[in-house]
Amino acid sequence: MRCSLAGLPVGMAKGMAFLVWLFFTSSTWQAQAGVNIAPAADVIKPASRTLMFEDAAGQLDIDQLLAQGDTLPWQPLQHEVANFGFTDSTWWLWLKLENNSAMPLRRLLTLSSSLPDYVEAYVVDEERRIVQQWETGSRRAFSSRPVRHHTFVLPIYFGPEESRDVFVRLSSHDGLLLATPLFVMDDVRFLERTQSELMAYSLLYGGLLALLLYNLLTWLATRERGFFYSVLYLGAFLFLNFILRGFGFQYLWPERPHFTQPMLLLSVGLLYGALTLFSVDYLNLRRKAPYLVKLLWILTGLIGLGLLPALGGHFSRPIQWLIPLGSSYALLLLGAAGWLCLKKDRLAAIFLVAWGGFLVGIVLYFLRLGGIVPYGLGSEYALELGAAFSFLLLAFGLAFKINRLKRDKQTAERKHYELQRRHTRELESKVQQRTRELEEANRKLSAMVRTDPLTGLLNRRQFETLIDEEIQRRQRYGKPLLFAMMDIDEFKPYNDTYGHQAGDEVLIEVAKLLKRHFRRAGDRLFRLGGEEFGILLEADSLQEGSLALERFRHALQQLSIPHKASGYGVVTGSFGLICCNDYGQMPTAMAVYRQADQAMYEAKQNNRNRVVSRLLASKTSA
Template sequence: MAIAPATAVAATAPAAAVAPLPFDGGGDAMRVGPHAQVFEDTRGDLTFAQLRSTTTGWRAAPLDTFNFGVSTSVFWVRASVHNITAGPLRMVVDLGTPNMDYVDAYVVAADGQVRQQVHTGDRLPFSTRGIHDRTLAFAHTLNGNETVDVYLRVATHDGLFELMPLRVFGTKGFVEHTHDENLLISLFHGGLIVLVLYNLFLFVSTREKNFGLYVVYLVVFLINSFAFRGFDMEHLWPDSPRLHNIVVGVSASLIFASGGAFTMAYLHLRRKTTPWVWQVAAALIAANMCGALLGLFDFYTLAAGFAAIFGLALVLFLYVTAAVLAVRDVREARFVVMAFTALICSAVLYYLQLLDVLPATRVSFWAMLAGSWIELMVLGFGLADAMNTLKTQKLQAERAARENQEAMALRLEKRVVERTLELAEANRQLSTLSITDELTGAYNRRHFDQQCAQRLAHRGRGEPIALCIFDIDLFKQYNDRYGHVAGDAVLRRFSHAVLSVLHPEGHPLFRLGGEEFATLFTTPTEAEADALAHRLRETVNALALPHADSPRGIVTASFGVAWWGGEALDDLTPEVLYAAADRLLYEAKRGGRDRVVVHTQPPVPRA
């Protein structure tokens, strides 16, 4: 509102006279605006006596709500009230707000005498109230058919005037009006307390950050609603008006800051949007925190300005952001859009009514309260839905993890079986390698010693056994003439040829060392042992491997076969059996080589 130059009276044309407000003491509230005039004291130094003598500067009042905005002026309101009945009536003048800083009320009778004065406001102790009520109101008794003039002087601490829906009630109507308002507000506050306790329990149980932020938002909302509607002055600190204004100023900005922080966390803005979106929202929250700091030092107008500008900007920014995320099918954003839509629509409806754009009704008067409740409930439902979604996702994740674990266990079990088989095969191969001669593929001397001892220890009683030891004749000369590589080749071909005879019979081949080999087997007669040895000799000869130093010109071999049977088996040991076969091999070589010698007598040690 524009402020005139430094004159005591705003330069305004005289207002036309207005009719007195006809008062009959009925139950309905009566608007003062159509019967009132307003005067702006730009310097704020006019006394009531000076004002009464002023005939210019008065202007028509608004039809419903007085809105003086932000101004350093002092405003006067005057209206005449006429008791249209013959008997006395008690009227109640209600400013409709508990937050006007300074209010001076004067009731002037028709004879010019000041019949009543009230000096109150939310910057003064609660005891100055004309009526013990959370709002600023006072009562006065009108005589039958009497007309009085009511003057109100309203001023501020630092320039911000609250909206003032000035009304006149009868006593009964005021009591009913106050009762209805307090009942609805108490239900609203009770619902908030229930929400706080329920979500606090969830936060303590789950340690979910969003529940904690929602609880902070609810608590700040509850504190602001309780203080802004004057309940704190009435019930908590009636003698601390400055504390009341600090609580209102601080909580107004904290509502937007805490609500914005909750919405940001609930929507996961940092993860689901670009960095600048999160940064803008965080900056607006910081601005609202600055507004709360201003309120803490009782800069009420500045704090309210920060809340109005940056709070509204934050709400609109988050509303648009949520709408964009909702289009992208973000489930949480849908709840935010519904909640903010209810809040914004109720706020628009409420302020249109206060600014006389819409008619004043009880429905529109309580629109802001209803919208706030819907907003909080929708956000609460959204938070619960998010928890249910997280629970469902957790169950699905646990089920998937369990299935993966079972599949992994099966794969691991299968892998263990495979590894066990591989390990068994590797052990078998290692065991085979440990008992096998690498060059020829025959068993080595260690395995020969083990097998010989086992065969003798576990043979059936009286079961004959034969040991055939044989080696390549003149093998040293072969190596000297042809080289060790050629000698190794001969050993391989020799052993393969011998194995071709022994394997079908199931007899093992052992390489005892160098060019000396052996086979250990059971056979019922000495003749069969001799026949096997001869087959081996013939197989070696059939190879026809050239040997220039051999009398026959080819590689040959000598065989000594020790056959043991009958009672002589009882005293047979591996050493005795080996010594016997070795002696017979020696005899075969001494007898001209390329021959087989078989004997059944106990061996005689080699000379």
């Protein structure tokens, strides 16, 4: 007979070992340390006295748990948040709450996260009877929550000197359980906390909305693309944060719980797209580092593709896809800004500090979720504070950019003026000996000022001078004013495909064709900039002007200049024509230009290669 335990028979030794194991495991229920909830002065963080249990199969219900609870392998929670990450398991949390006072109490157990898919909570009395229970979660209707709050708030009732065991079952439909901080508080603390939270979010959302509206109005006034992209960026972040914090589910789709995760990841995709547009324009990467633009758009596209499964309700895999790609994207932006900083680019320095502040907020937010950084106002709102800091600094950077452009323009104009003065003095000093040379130089200078050197057409400055004269002349003689703007369709893709030299040749051919078609004494042709041309027509009616433009449009298409990027296969143009024959109130040059530009834009929006004609009402001239 084999023996162990100081000579006892093997069978008896096994029996004693089993009794010892049974003693220690059966004492788990009784030995679970309780949390005294009677003091109401502070918010209680019960994580240090909370146990967790992994149900890998996800089949255990509360009755089975209570029957086996003493023998299950409960483990203490390691951090002040319940953080399980990517897992297909169901997790149970167990905490014991004790009312050591002689009066009945109500306490609120708060799961301070808006995103757990399924939350089931059970309150068990000292005789292991379920006295309260809830089934809620972000994938159940908002009405399932016992307290209408963007997080999960569970009201638990205690009699005098009574304890309660609380079991919380957390599960996910797709294998992702996000971090969930736990708090216990009374109604007063909850109200104070909620008021502080709402005040913080009101200030954040109000401030960012004000900044968004300011940028929108500035964009409408200046048409500076950076402000428009900042509006997209700000709007995408606000939408993302509104959903992430649970307000979207609470206020926008409370009875459609399956909207939250797809909308959340959709807003993430919008955020990356808007950020790419903004960053490329803000840092002027198309000119300074075009290869980085391609890399950014490749990463943005990969992020967007990775988020597509979210539309089918799969949340875990897009998050796993987003982590490495999002990190690579952030590092690439930081690297680009840092590289430009080394080249003494002040805008890049502002961007680097702003983007770095945002990333610090993101890192602190996730460190708090992981329990690495303790809970506090700074870590709780680190994401929002980082974003607010970033957006304010970037707004300052945009203003700095506009001012710098103004200064550069003023400097260029001043240098040009000084150059003209110096040239004039030099010419005056030689006037007696070189009269004919001076006249020739003045003639050439006048031609340069009036005409576009590439096409030979009148330039934008001459347009601004002549248009006012034409308005007055045609008013004096009672003739209608017809002005058209033309834009070569898809000209930028043409340059990208065939090269800028080929693009210049197209501009020259278009100018030649304009000169052949518009040869009346009163016709004026302008190159207004880039691929835009202006035509001041000598015509008696809007219909006559439209027919003239249609003939030119057809002739341009018949040139059959190949254009792969155009839907028509050849170079075409879009035209906006306005006619003013009511001089009750004289129209301004700006009104004429703006209305023609809008008509041309309408032509481009309607599949291009067409003429859009309008009568200019007198009220638009104000």
